[in-house]
Amino acid sequence: MSVGQTPTPTRALGRAIARGFIGRCPACGRGEVIRGYISPVATCNACGEDLSRYQTADFAPYIVTFFVGLVFTPLTFVLSLDEALGGWALYVTIGAALLTAILLLPRTKGAAIGLLWALDIPNT
Numbered sequence: 001m002s003v004g005q006t007p008t009p010t011r012a013l014g015r016a017i018a019r020g021f022i023g024r025c026p027a028c029g030r031g032e033v034i035r036g037y038i039s040p041v042a043t044c045n046a047c048g049e050d051l052s053r054y055q056t057a058d059f060a061p062y063i064v065t066f067f068v069g070l071v072f073t074p075l076t077f078v079l080s081l082d083e084a085l086g087g088w089a090l091y092v093t094i095g096a097a098l099l100t101a102i103l104l105l106p107r108t109k110g111a112a113i114g115l116l117w118a119l120d121i122p123n124t
């Protein structure tokens with residue numbers, strides 16, 4: 001950068017995703033990115049960043065479904081083969097899969113917004 005040039009604001013990818021994952025604005029880390037369970041906010045209530053430009057559509061549910069399926073499908077299959085465990089292990093595994101999906105969905109939505117914000121990929 002030459003002297004006198006205004007520095008370009010950085011959009012660090014990892015930081016933006018991490019901030020989104022914990023439900024914070026990817027730009028400032030103070031405002032909320034998700035309202036209620038999974039509704040994205042239009043603008044950050046702390047810095048005013050326009051987050052309505054970054055629509056994630058079904059990206060977060062795809063990621064959650066992929067992750068939960070990848071982890072819990074083989075686990076459920078293996079546990080169902082062991083007759084000594086009885087049926088309770090299967091129910092616990094299915095419950096854990098549901099709980100994981102419910103807990104991950106809003107966090108993944110925030111992380112997806114952070115990803116789009118960091119890469120500056122707005123809706124067209």
Ligand SMILES: [Zn+2]
Nearest residue numbers: 025028044047
């Ligand atoms: Zn903000």
